[in-house]
Amino acid sequence: AQRVTQPEKLLSVFKGAPVELKCNYSYSGSPELFWYVQYSRQRLQLLLRHISRESIKGFTADLNKGETSFHLKKPFAQEEDSAMYYCALRGSTGTASKLTFGTGTRLQVTL
Amino acid sequence: NAGVTQTPKFQVLKTGQSMTLQCAQDMNHNSMYWYRQDPGMGLRLIYYSASEGTTDKGEVPNGYNVSRLNKREFSLRLESAAPSQTSVYFCASSVSGANVLTFGAGSRLTVL
Numbered sequence: 344a345q346r347v348t349q350p351e352k353l354l355s356v357f358k359g360a361p362v363e364l365k366c367n368y369s370y371s372g373s374p375e376l377f378w379y380v381q382y383s384r385q386r387l388q389l390l391l392r393h394i395s396r397e398s399i400k401g402f403t404a405d406l407n408k409g410e411t412s413f414h415l416k417k418p419f420a421q422e423e424d425s426a427m428y429y430c431a432l433r434g435s436t437g438t439a440s441k442l443t444f445g446t447g448t449r450l451q452v453t454l
Numbered sequence: 455n456a457g458v459t460q461t462p463k464f465q466v467l468k469t470g471q472s473m474t475l476q477c478a479q480d481m482n483h484n485s486m487y488w489y490r491q492d493p494g495m496g497l498r499l500i501y502y503s504a505s506e507g508t509t510d511k512g513e514v515p516n517g518y519n520v521s522r523l524n525k526r527e528f529s530l531r532l533e534s535a536a537p538s539q540t541s542v543y544f545c546a547s548s549v550s551g552a553n554v555l556t557f558g559a560g561s562r563l564t565v566l
Binding site: 440 | 467485487489495496497499502504507510512513538544551553554555557558559560
């Protein structure tokens with residue numbers, strides 16, 4: 344079975360502070376990991392995926408297979424980063440047609 | 455380019471009533487999905503259709519049925535609604551497999 348764990352329901356940081364949204368996964372094969380974001384009154388959308396190894400809106404995430412983690416990081420939080428963030432996993436075989444989401448972390452950036 | 459369109463946006467049902475949530479995509483995507491979003495539970499997969507003509511159960515299929523009407527449309531039916539099905543329902547699609555998903559705006563369903 345594939346599982347995604349996001350231990351924090353809410354993360355509150357000050358503007359300009361570093362952000363780290365935690366994501367751990369359980370999967371026996373080689374997964375593909377994603378971060379999706381839902382801004383207020385907007386649709387859920389892809390933020391980044393680990394195979395792209397790119398920075399989107401200043402966010403980065405590195406897949407750590409040893410620790411089975413895919414934490415989302417940003418060095419300096421902005422107000423517009425406030426949103427709901429979901430980590431998601433796609434299996435490599437059999438379950439490659441399914442995307443499993445974590446329970447989500449709400450990021451609140453305050454002045 | 456509308457992307458993924460869901461109807462209705464809001465619906466209130468009484469226990470035992472039936473209804474169908476409609477979803478259509480205009481991106482020529484092969485795969486389509488229905489998720490439900492509940493506080494503290496994240497998004498949970500109800501059913502998915504990897505390609506036209508196929509449907510499979512996700513994590514929480516009980517109480518739901520789906521129809522992949524054609525490549526564009528994937529509907530979700532509640533035959534006898536229960537209060538536990540009060541949720542926000544999201545339809546999504548992808549080119550192929552659970553790669554990058556494009557989501558609809560969501561349908562908020564309340565069952566009294």
